[in-house]
Amino acid sequence: MRVLVTGGAGFIGANFVQQTVRERPDAEVTVLDALTYAGDRGSLASVAERVTLVEGSITDVALVDRLVGESDVVVHFAAESHNDNSLDDPSPFVQTNLVGTFTLLEAVRKHGTRFHHISTDEVYGDLELDDPAKFTPETPYNPSSPYSSTKAGSDLLVRAWVRSFGVAATISNCSNNYGPYQHVEKFIPRQITNLIDGLRPRLYGAGLNVRDWIHVEDHNAAVWTIIDKGRIGETYLIGADGERNNLEVVRTLLELFGREPDDFDHVADRPGHDLRYAIDATRLRDELGWAPRYTEFKDGLAATIDWYRANEAWWRPAKAATEAKYARTGQ
Numbered sequence: 001m002r003v004l005v006t007g008g009a010g011f012i013g014a015n016f017v018q019q020t021v022r023e024r025p026d027a028e029v030t031v032l033d034a035l036t037y038a039g040d041r042g043s044l045a046s047v048a049e050r051v052t053l054v055e056g057s058i059t060d061v062a063l064v065d066r067l068v069g070e071s072d073v074v075v076h077f078a079a080e081s082h083n084d085n086s087l088d089d090p091s092p093f094v095q096t097n098l099v100g101t102f103t104l105l106e107a108v109r110k111h112g113t114r115f116h117h118i119s120t121d122e123v124y125g126d127l128e129l130d131d132p133a134k135f136t137p138e139t140p141y142n143p144s145s146p147y148s149s150t151k152a153g154s155d156l157l158v159r160a161w162v163r164s165f166g167v168a169a170t171i172s173n174c175s176n177n178y179g180p181y182q183h184v185e186k187f188i189p190r191q192i193t194n195l196i197d198g199l200r201p202r203l204y205g206a207g208l209n210v211r212d213w214i215h216v217e218d219h220n221a222a223v224w225t226i227i228d229k230g231r232i233g234e235t236y237l238i239g240a241d242g243e244r245n246n247l248e249v250v251r252t253l254l255e256l257f258g259r260e261p262d263d264f265d266h267v268a269d270r271p272g273h274d275l276r277y278a279i280d281a282t283r284l285r286d287e288l289g290w291a292p293r294y295t296e297f298k299d300g301l302a303a304t305i306d307w308y309r310a311n312e313a314w315w316r317p318a319k320a321a322t323e324a325k326y327a328r329t330g331q
């Protein structure tokens, strides 16, 4: 099977490529990645001999047309993915998340290629902290930020291309991922690398915002399950019942580092910060038989800490610039 992975040098995409190479010896993997600040060739170093990395943008019509024409399935991870950056400058989010997805859809439409679109639970907006509800595939879209609104728009383009043009696509909306190769700008790696440096973790606001954490390998196993067995045109929600507020995450990290539970700093909250996300993954579990393997969050976090300790050369070059950027907004 010839697999084209967009954004395969980013966090989730690189883990997906590594997992695919490990578990699917028959897969021929090509990565299309623009290698923005978030993409790193080094994340694919261990599989370089089995993977073709093409540096380019998903908005490049001719390049996308050629690569899609040479593929059996396209797995679309490429995106501008960081909420804070989208508040600073939304324009690359519109280009990559909307125009890039449109460009891919036109190519898969022309070549009749199977397409899987990776999206986020953030398209649904947020839930109240005391609301027992979870997101389901029927929850109305209500995105809050330039990031989540451009992801919501890209999901709707995929749905329309299925309905109007018969494109063979599926969509998955996943909750917050953690694991190896995540950029140090993101919440968990930022705290882990601060702790490795002997600094205090930094918590947005009171830290009561709830995220539904899933290990990246469980996300990617679900993506392959959907590609193998999912119904065309369907949306699957991916989550592992991992709801925790940010304060609990910081306290667990402090415990794993042997530090005191209050050894952290509060910083200004993100504007429009969503309160709570929670995923109901019943369709994926019941229809397709997927289940997460990382069911103990603390064990998954400990393994992630081990990875960041062992791979300082991977994350160190981005650390100082990332902290300088946060310092400008007092975060």
Ligand SMILES: NC(=O)c1ccc[n+]([C@@H]2O[C@H](COP(=O)([O-])OP(=O)(O)OC[C@H]3O[C@@H](n4cnc5c(N)ncnc54)[C@H](O)[C@@H]3O)[C@@H](O)[C@H]2O)c1
Binding pocket: 006, 007, 008, 009, 010, 011, 012, 013, 032, 033, 034, 035, 036, 037, 038, 039, 040, 056, 057, 058, 059, 076, 077, 078, 079, 080, 081, 082, 096, 100, 118, 119, 120, 121, 151, 173, 174, 175, 176, 177, 178, 183
């Ligand atoms: N991180 C999460 O917790 C999470 C949760 C749910 C869904 N998602 C979705 O998963 C996907 C991957 O997220 P991630 O956290 O790995 O993001 P990331 O920012 O780590 O990686 C994105 C990758 O896309 C590449 N890219 C950006 N613009 C591009 C362009 N125009 N053309 C080609 N490549 C381009 C970057 O170079 C990078 O390698 C995104 O679609 C995101 O919306 C992420």
